[in-house]
Amino acid sequence: MTRAWAAGLDMGGTNIRCAAVSASGDVLLMEHGPSHASRQAAAVAENIAAQLTHLLDTARRRGLGSPRAIGVAVPGPLNVYSGTVMQAPHVGAWRGYSLRRKLEALIGRMVVVENDANAWALGECWRGAARGRRDVVLLTLGTGVGGGLIVGGKLVHGRSGMAGELGHVTVDPDGPRCDCGSNGCLESYASASGLRGLVEQRLGLSPGAPLPAQIIDSGGNFSVRGLSAQARRGDKLALEAFATAGYYLGIAIASFLNIFNPELVVIGGGVAGAIPYMRKTMMTQVRERAFTAIASQAKIVRAALGPRGGVVGAAYAALHPPTRS
Numbered sequence: 001m002t003r004a005w006a007a008g009l010d011m012g013g014t015n016i017r018c019a020a021v022s023a024s025g026d027v028l029l030m031e032h033g034p035s036h037a038s039r040q041a042a043a044v045a046e047n048i049a050a051q052l053t054h055l056l057d058t059a060r061r062r063g064l065g066s067p068r069a070i071g072v073a074v075p076g077p078l079n080v081y082s083g084t085v086m087q088a089p090h091v092g093a094w095r096g097y098s099l100r101r102k103l104e105a106l107i108g109r110m111v112v113v114e115n116d117a118n119a120w121a122l123g124e125c126w127r128g129a130a131r132g133r134r135d136v137v138l139l140t141l142g143t144g145v146g147g148g149l150i151v152g153g154k155l156v157h158g159r160s161g162m163a164g165e166l167g168h169v170t171v172d173p174d175g176p177r178c179d180c181g182s183n184g185c186l187e188s189y190a191s192a193s194g195l196r197g198l199v200e201q202r203l204g205l206s207p208g209a210p211l212p213a214q215i216i217d218s219g220g221n222f223s224v225r226g227l228s229a230q231a232r233r234g235d236k237l238a239l240e241a242f243a244t245a246g247y248y249l250g251i252a253i254a255s256f257l258n259i260f261n262p263e264l265v266v267i268g269g270g271v272a273g274a275i276p277y278m279r280k281t282m283m284t285q286v287r288e289r290a291f292t293a294i295a296s297q298a299k300i301v302r303a304a305l306g307p308r309g310g311v312v313g314a315a316y317a318a319l320h321p322p323t324r325s
């Protein structure tokens, strides 16, 4: 008998992860490929479909048979019922783009499209740090800041699936301009791009100007890992940048605690590794701003699934498709 499984695909700005995930959440097979996010709207979708098709072929060859369902996680606000992506960071061409319809036409099967941070939240509740928890706030601190809310054991979709954009709560009304059109969003501080902005500001550099060698990677891009290494060495600039990011992260988390009274705040993404350098200022703000009775019921923990979070969550979303209640 072949095993029941779902295909889960997680699209980032640079890479795509695509996996066969068992009905109990085990990753049976994982493939990687480029996102080609700067291409035309249809070409980006065709690339996703090609990687899914490749995964389905590999799975068939390995005797897994066909998936029970297919889930695709992409960044940005989207209508989870129609599968229309409203706006996607990294994919400039997706504005009101009917991704689900396009993928279903290309693959010839039903596809569930979910926001990547929402998918991650589902994954962490299924097989990660929030296993068995019913009230969870998930934050993904990566290039930007994503959010996913689980309330009473259910992912909060809002009217059409766009709820939970936690990276775009205002933490400083006079803060820097955000890509979303607002000012002083959490994302402007507690993300890789936010940290880069904080470093540029402290060094008096204009946005995009060359950065010191210690904080760029081999490709010449700003490196949070490099900044963390500097903080570990006691570098003042790095410690200050993380302290500022932690301060604003704490302000946001205090509000999330007061609004949702969660059991857990789960923090994932590439910047989460630097939490030790943000924790002090973060916790001071949480203590000062959240009700003690609420904050004392919540733990702030690191995500457990790492890079698998998105694919596991996309598979879960596919196996439990959203229904309007």
Ligand SMILES: [Zn+2]
Pocket (backbone or CB within 6 Å): 167, 168, 178, 179, 180, 181, 182, 183, 185, 187
């Ligand atoms: Zn914003």
